[in-house]
Structures are given as C-alpha cells and as structure tokens.
Amino acid sequence: MQGIKFVYFDLDDTLCGYWDASKAALRTTFELHGPEGFTPEEMVIHWAEAYREYAPLIKTPEWYPQYLASGDVTRKEHMRRVLERMEILDDEITQKLADHYRFQRNANLQLFPDAITVLTELKKRFGIGLITNGPADIQREEIATLGIEDFLDHVWIEGEMLEGKPKVGVFDRATAAAGCEREEILMVGNSYGHDIEPAIRYGWKTAWIRRPSDVPPSAKHAEPESRPADKPEPTVEIGSLSELLPLLVA
Numbered sequence: 394m395q396g397i398k399f400v401y402f403d404l405d406d407t408l409c410g411y412w413d414a415s416k417a418a419l420r421t422t423f424e425l426h427g428p429e430g431f432t433p434e435e436m437v438i439h440w441a442e443a444y445r446e447y448a449p450l451i452k453t454p455e456w457y458p459q460y461l462a463s464g465d466v467t468r469k470e471h472m473r474r475v476l477e478r479m480e481i482l483d484d485e486i487t488q489k490l491a492d493h494y495r496f497q498r499n500a501n502l503q504l505f506p507d508a509i510t511v512l513t514e515l516k517k518r519f520g521i522g523l524i525t526n527g528p529a530d531i532q533r534e535e536i537a538t539l540g541i542e543d544f545l546d547h548v549w550i551e552g553e554m555l556e557g558k559p560k561v562g563v564f565d566r567a568t569a570a571a572g573c574e575r576e577e578i579l580m581v582g583n584s585y586g587h588d589i590e591p592a593i594r595y596g597w598k599t600a601w602i603r604r605p606s607d608v609p610p611s612a613k614h615a616e617p618e619s620r621p622a623d624k625p626e627p628t629v630e631i632g633s634l635s636e637l638l639p640l641l642v643a
C-alpha cells in the first residue's frame with residue numbers, strides 16, 4: 394500500500410477484544426449478583442434480547458445526550474430491562490448488576506497480542522490516531538486501561554464529538570487533524586458499516602480486520618459481519634493487526 398501518511402484505528406474489536414471482555418463480564422456478573430433461580434446462561438439470553446430491543450433507542454433524543462457523556466445511565470436501563478423480562482423490579486439489584494458489569498468488562502479488556510508491536514512499528518513511520526464510538530467516560534477509561542495513549546497523535550471519541558462514525562463530520566475532523574490528503578489516510582477497523590464503508594466513501598484507504606471471534610453476545614447468528622454485495626470493497630482485508638506490517642512497512 395503506497396503513499397500512506399496517517400493511520401487511524403478503531404478501538405473496540407480492532408485493537409482490543411471488547412466483545413470477549415463483555416461476554417466474560419456478563420457471565421461473572423450474573424454468576425455473582427444475579428437473582429436466585431436464574432442461571433447466568435439464561436440471564437445472558439435476556440440481556441441479548443433486551444439489547445436488541447433497547448440498542449436502537451439509544452440513538453433517540455431521550456437517551457443519546459446522556460449516553461454521549463456517560464455509559465452509566467443506558468447501561469443501568471439495559472439491566473433494568475433484563476430484570477423486567479424476568480419479572481423482577483428492584484433498583485438495588487439493577488444498580489449492582491450495572492456497576493459490576495462495567496467493572497468486570499474493564500477488568501477483562503485486553504489488547505490483541507500483536508497490538509503493541511504493530512503500534513510501535515507504525516509509530517516510527519506514520520501519524521497514528523484513534524476514532525472510536527461510545528460514551529466519553531467509557532472510551533477514555535478503555536484507553537487508560539489499555540495504556541495506548543502515548544501512541545496516539547489524535548483521539549476522536551463519539552461522546553466528545555457529539556457524533557460518531559459513520560457521520561461525515563467525524564471524517565472531516567480526523568482528516569483536518571491528520572494534515573494530509575484523504576488518500577494518504579488509512580482506516581483500520583472491524584466494522585464494515587461504521588469504519589470501512591464511510592472511510593471508502595470519504596476517499597481514505599481501508600483495512601477491514603475480520604476475526605472469527607468478532608461476534609456480539611446479542612448476535613442471533615455466530616458469524617462476523619459480512620459485506621453486502623452492492624457495497625464497495627475495502628482496500629485490503631486482514632485477519633490480524635500484524636498483517637498491516639508487510640503492507641505498510643517496506
């Protein structure tokens with residue numbers, strides 16, 4: 394891949410295993426603090442069904458402003474809906490599950506094994522940035538937990554920009570900050586819809602990272618996202634971060 398000057402990474406499930414951390418956290422949380430009479434497996438199913446119902450509402454005016462600032466309110470509402478499905482209305486248990494899930498998810502969050510090597514090598518030759526969707530507090534917490542701040546020349550967080558990928562404004566800001574031409578910027582991301590398609594349309598190069606483990610706990614089918622037949626192809630598809638090195642470092 395020729396002519397790249399700046400590399401933007403997505404965070405969750407690109408640099409770190411967010412869904413793996415989420416799944417481990419849900420199991421532990423429901424095991425330790427779930428109401429009696431329900432197995433953690435049953436509760437994860439309720440969590441997944443509540444997520445499918447509630448996730449679309451998070452972008453509505455009732456929830457989005459709160460979600461941008463902090464994940465706390467929407468995470469608690471999600472847990473309230475989980476318990477409601479089980480005919481339990483208990484604010485104390487709701488709060489305990491929401492808090493413990495946040496704590497455990499952060500405790501389980503890990504960079505992919507090749508992330509530090511790749512960031513170190515790329516940092517010698519390119520500007521490096523992060524573009525991540527999610528609440529400001531949670532995304533800042535993840536960056537701190539993972540210890541990657543020193544690698545990053547620019548960090549763009551949905552909760553701080555008040556808009557997220559795939560909005561064009563995000564790519565406008567990120568391009569201006571990178572200080573180079575659109576075709577000199579590479580986006581590395583796991584989500585076709587949020588990271589790759591909008592970057593292609595904007596004129597950036599793209600590396601779509603696809604791992605078999607990239608499946609949310611709420612997914613109905615245990616298969617990673619695929620590209621719709623009528624949508625444009627990324628510049629490259631890769632299976633791990635380390636595949637970037639031979640492409641970018643001569």
Ligand SMILES: [Mg+2]
Pocket residue numbers: 403404405406407582583584
């Ligand atoms: Mg992601």
